[in-house]
Amino acid sequence: MAGLGDIVQKAFYLGVGLATAAGEQAGEKFSSIGSQAQKLADEMVAKGEITTEEARKLVDDMVKSAQQQNLNQAKTNNTERAQKTNEPRRIEIVADGEAQSPENISDMRKQVEALQEELKRMKDS
Numbered sequence: 001m002a003g004l005g006d007i008v009q010k011a012f013y014l015g016v017g018l019a020t021a022a023g024e025q026a027g028e029k030f031s032s033i034g035s036q037a038q039k040l041a042d043e044m045v046a047k048g049e050i051t052t053e054e055a056r057k058l059v060d061d062m063v064k065s066a067q068q069q070n071l072n073q074a075k076t077n078n079t080e081r082a083q084k085t086n087e088p089r090r091i092e093i094v095a096d097g098e099a100q101s102p103e104n105i106s107d108m109r110k111q112v113e114a115l116q117e118e119l120k121r122m123k124d125s
Contacts, residue, residue, distance in 0.1 A: 026070065037062040 041055035050058070 029066075029070075033066045034059065034063050 037059045041050070041059050044050045044058075045052055045055045
């Protein structure tokens with residue numbers, strides 16, 4: 001059982017490491033966005049298009065917008081992932097050249113039911 005404890009501990013550390021790495025990457029991206037926005041704002045101030053206060057507000061708004069987009073994307077990805085894991089996978093079987101008419105589907109269902117009954121009889125025997 002000591003081996004199982006080691007595996008659990010390693011899995012935990014792996015999870016912590018992955019979360020840390022993801023956080024660092026996100027921080028790097030946000031700082032990159034912030035520096036790019038700051039350069040743009042500095043250029044606009046130098047040209048006299050906006051004031052320094054407006055530039056500061058512009059940079060803050062851009063960084064907040066990027067963070068919000070990232071958060072929304074993460075929520076969307078988590079929701080999609082949860083939906084995918086909760087729904088059964090749909091499978092369609094269509095023979096070559098065979099149309100999916102209601103009669104064919106009904107016939108297939110009857111065949112499946114007959115096979116299930118035969119399998120049950122074979123298990124009981």
